[in-house]
Amino acid sequence: MRTLIQALSLLFFSTLFIFATYKLPNWLPADIYLRLDPLLGLNAIFAAREIIGRALWGFVTIGATLFVGRFFCAYVCPMGASIDFLDLIFFRKKKRQSLKAESSLRKVKYFLLVLFITAALTGLSLAFLMDPMSLLTRFYTFFIYPLAITLINLILDLLRPLFRALGWVTLSYLHYFQSVYYMTAITLLIFGGIIFLNRFVPRFWCRYLCPLGALLSLVSPLGLFKRRVNNDCNDCLKCQKACPMGAIAEDPRETRLAECIQCRTCAEVCPQNAITFPPSISLGGEYSKVDFSRRGFLTSLAGGLGVGFLAMQTPFTLKQGKHQLIRPPGAIPETEFLRTCIRCGECMKACLTNTLQPCLWESGFSGLWTPKMDTRLAPCDQNCNICGKVCPTQAIRFLSLEEKTHAKVGTAVLRKEMCLVWAENKLCLICDEICPYNAIVFRPVEGYRRPVVIPSKCNGCGFCEQRCPVLGESAIVVVPNGEIRLKEGSYVKEAKKLQLEFKPDPGDDKFILEESGFKIDEKEERGENIPPEEKTQSQKPKGFL
Numbered sequence: 001m002r003t004l005i006q007a008l009s010l011l012f013f014s015t016l017f018i019f020a021t022y023k024l025p026n027w028l029p030a031d032i033y034l035r036l037d038p039l040l041g042l043n044a045i046f047a048a049r050e051i052i053g054r055a056l057w058g059f060v061t062i063g064a065t066l067f068v069g070r071f072f073c074a075y076v077c078p079m080g081a082s083i084d085f086l087d088l089i090f091f092r093k094k095k096r097q098s099l100k101a102e103s104s105l106r107k108v109k110y111f112l113l114v115l116f117i118t119a120a121l122t123g124l125s126l127a128f129l130m131d132p133m134s135l136l137t138r139f140y141t142f143f144i145y146p147l148a149i150t151l152i153n154l155i156l157d158l159l160r161p162l163f164r165a166l167g168w169v170t171l172s173y174l175h176y177f178q179s180v181y182y183m184t185a186i187t188l189l190i191f192g193g194i195i196f197l198n199r200f201v202p203r204f205w206c207r208y209l210c211p212l213g214a215l216l217s218l219v220s221p222l223g224l225f226k227r228r229v230n231n232d233c234n235d236c237l238k239c240q241k242a243c244p245m246g247a248i249a250e251d252p253r254e255t256r257l258a259e260c261i262q263c264r265t266c267a268e269v270c271p272q273n274a275i276t277f278p279p280s281i282s283l284g285g286e287y288s289k290v291d292f293s294r295r296g297f298l299t300s301l302a303g304g305l306g307v308g309f310l311a312m313q314t315p316f317t318l319k320q321g322k323h324q325l326i327r328p329p330g331a332i333p334e335t336e337f338l339r340t341c342i343r344c345g346e347c348m349k350a351c352l353t354n355t356l357q358p359c360l361w362e363s364g365f366s367g368l369w370t371p372k373m374d375t376r377l378a379p380c381d382q383n384c385n386i387c388g389k390v391c392p393t394q395a396i397r398f399l400s401l402e403e404k405t406h407a408k409v410g411t412a413v414l415r416k417e418m419c420l421v422w423a424e425n426k427l428c429l430i431c432d433e434i435c436p437y438n439a440i441v442f443r444p445v446e447g448y449r450r451p452v453v454i455p456s457k458c459n460g461c462g463f464c465e466q467r468c469p470v471l472g473e474s475a476i477v478v479v480p481n482g483e484i485r486l487k488e489g490s491y492v493k494e495a496k497k498l499q500l501e502f503k504p505d506p507g508d509d510k511f512i513l514e515e516s517g518f519k520i521d522e523k524e525e526r527g528e529n530i531p532p533e534e535k536t537q538s539q540k541p542k543g544f545l
Contacts, residue, residue: 003084036057036076044120069261109213326483
């Protein structure tokens, strides 16, 4: 039964992940697993120093654990399900013995929990580094999803001749957009390392390293259902060997309640049927307490405070401000954004155009894995607002399409020394033609029409940068100048207050229909009207294509 529930939970997690697209209906929370993670929720609340509505869902998990016990790890957690299923594939026939440092290793997850919570109190978000929900979502985003799209497109390419022969036009031309992400290899190595640790002991990650498991284990001894062994036990120790969490003590009649995940594996393998899980309000014996020393607690506390302090100091902050990062539309102000973002990668997967990419060191240590817009790779589609819809902590606000249009993320800047028109007098109209708000127009400059950017019309979508034909770095780039980032309030009202206007205006593009190229008459440059009979076709400047 447990395996079936695990499979259904993993399937549900995967289904929600697939549905996290711009077509996602408002009533479907694709980030439900991330919301139910109390560690991520508490981390965001403590770091942001305010109540976050979506993060409160985590108390549902804590409440259920208080009532039932630590069932989440055995039945609901998709990371636990992934570990169990891959363990069956790779290590089912491996002989594994208990580790000599068992008692010391069990304390590690509590050290990490205290360190992460303490760092969050200083304003530094670190739980994303080892939280299972965040880790698995990133793995799905950066590795599983792109790999699945690649395989699907490969199969479609192989079957395309058959589709054409059968007259299936839609399938003959069907091709799915291929997403690519930075740090894919790092993500794969981290997840592969978690699975490899099972080589030494089952559920190594869950036993010794998972900070979410540590949090749930603090309240699980209060759960209603507890393992009980009656007098029929013959001390065969099969239950002890089969327990995936090592929760059964040397005496098989005693249980480490904090480590028990209610999987019932011990009851299934018991030849005497001596093990049951009846309702009980008692805490049990000596094994109900959490194995965590005062020295370890103080060390973790000092470590969290130290890391939180150092992360905000040089040399760790030297990278901050050195890169012109473009955050997604609706991202709250940078300080709050870094504190609230849990680096799950959900927004990057859901991004329609693949412009959202993870940061490495571009915003310093505190900005690891946070989303940024790579507008050279892809622009931000103006008809998509999915990133805010799937953000479990609202580090990216969920905005209507009108609000999102006015959420200016930056301004395009022309690099004249690289521009084909400015530097080489070549005929190029791409940035002007592709701009959805006509923020790029051609104006008379020293006898020639040159492209210029109207900052009040540019919202930083990045179409111009992505489509620029200059090889390598674009001749027009989006920088965060003029960005609007509001924690609350209307972007439309703020844009109007700043006299910004994001509406198409084709009035400046009439010259494109003329045959005179970019060179203009002196009278025209001065704004004088030229009679048609006086117009003569001018020679295109040298270097025009």
